[in-house]
Amino acid sequence: MSNIQNKNTWLHKAYTEFSMALVNNANLKSYAEPLIQPLFPLWSANDYRAQVKQVRSESQNCYTLVLKPTKKWPDFQPGQYVELQVIKNGAKVSRCFSISSPPEQFAQLGTIELTIRAQDKGRITPWLKQALTETSTVGLSAAQGDFIIKDRSRPILMIAGGSGITPFRSYLYSQAMIEPTQKASLLYYARNQGEHLFEQELNSIGDGNKHLTTHLISTAEMGHFSLEQLQQQCPNYLDYDIYICGPNSMIKAVNNVLLDAKVNEQNIYIERFGPAPVDFSQLDKAGTVNFSQSRKSAELGSHTSLLALAENIGMQPESGCRMGICHKCSCRKKSGVVYNTLTNSYSDTGQEDIQLCVSVPVGEVIIEL
Numbered sequence: 001m002s003n004i005q006n007k008n009t010w011l012h013k014a015y016t017e018f019s020m021a022l023v024n025n026a027n028l029k030s031y032a033e034p035l036i037q038p039l040f041p042l043w044s045a046n047d048y049r050a051q052v053k054q055v056r057s058e059s060q061n062c063y064t065l066v067l068k069p070t071k072k073w074p075d076f077q078p079g080q081y082v083e084l085q086v087i088k089n090g091a092k093v094s095r096c097f098s099i100s101s102p103p104e105q106f107a108q109l110g111t112i113e114l115t116i117r118a119q120d121k122g123r124i125t126p127w128l129k130q131a132l133t134e135t136s137t138v139g140l141s142a143a144q145g146d147f148i149i150k151d152r153s154r155p156i157l158m159i160a161g162g163s164g165i166t167p168f169r170s171y172l173y174s175q176a177m178i179e180p181t182q183k184a185s186l187l188y189y190a191r192n193q194g195e196h197l198f199e200q201e202l203n204s205i206g207d208g209n210k211h212l213t214t215h216l217i218s219t220a221e222m223g224h225f226s227l228e229q230l231q232q233q234c235p236n237y238l239d240y241d242i243y244i245c246g247p248n249s250m251i252k253a254v255n256n257v258l259l260d261a262k263v264n265e266q267n268i269y270i271e272r273f274g275p276a277p278v279d280f281s282q283l284d285k286a287g288t289v290n291f292s293q294s295r296k297s298a299e300l301g302s303h304t305s306l307l308a309l310a311e312n313i314g315m316q317p318e319s320g321c322r323m324g325i326c327h328k329c330s331c332r333k334k335s336g337v338v339y340n341t342l343t344n345s346y347s348d349t350g351q352e353d354i355q356l357c358v359s360v361p362v363g364e365v366i367i368e369l
């Protein structure tokens, strides 16, 4: 057995070295991908591909992509997300989105749905809606993430804000399609009545199902999440596992109410759509970031990630999740100090690998990009 493994390792190493020598790429198939994909759009060297089946508007600024992944795409669990890869202006860009449809839909129809909010000043999310049609193909990762129901024997309370409903929609549909046994309650917040995504579906999904309850709450009329609302809508909340998904400000406020209400921290699960907010008031705003390979530079005016800074000056560094998970944006810092918003720590001044999406420059910094 170990002889076979050694041989495989040796062969893989030889293949990698041969490929690097020939085309400066560790994988010959990846190198050929741009040539092959125009002829066979659903072919990919490493990741999976998917056919766009529908682009459906959900509200003024939200839409759903219905995708049919290629055959080998693995299954997923409600609460997981995928990385979607597309080509924009000749550059490969990717973004991560929660799957908003249930696994049962994938099993029956072979399709998954991603519900996307077009960010006000976003480069990709507003563009995707215009660029993708029913003849488009996209790259797709396997499902990732651990915002999944941890314990099926305990009741769960889901607290969502805005487009944070997407992972819960997957779960609620899944529960409605199978024989539900787990007690589940949803508190879904939007500013005004009529602004809740999937309002009709959510109002009817629990019909005739004593295990599911949904409450669509308007903050303009009823205020933000509070202990009183919690006690009213879910009186036995201390027995529940609590899942929260929504904007960072909402997550922070909800979490504080729960902790004040003596909810055990271990029973709270959080999914963010970006890195946790950081108080930058102490950081040095002056200085220049130099991107050494592209010979571009940016002056620091406000605290923003190195990824956003590079994009603001027209660069297109590779990125994926934009929240410190996928490591696609990793690159070499040659000198200077950056603040990591994920670990809340400063780097040293010397050379090291950093993630652009969660690194905020502090003063003069040189990045090998």
Ligand code: FES
Residues within 6 Å of the ligand: 318, 319, 320, 321, 322, 323, 324, 325, 326, 327, 328, 329, 330, 355, 356, 357, 358
């Ligand atoms: S884009 Fe995923 S870690 Fe930075």
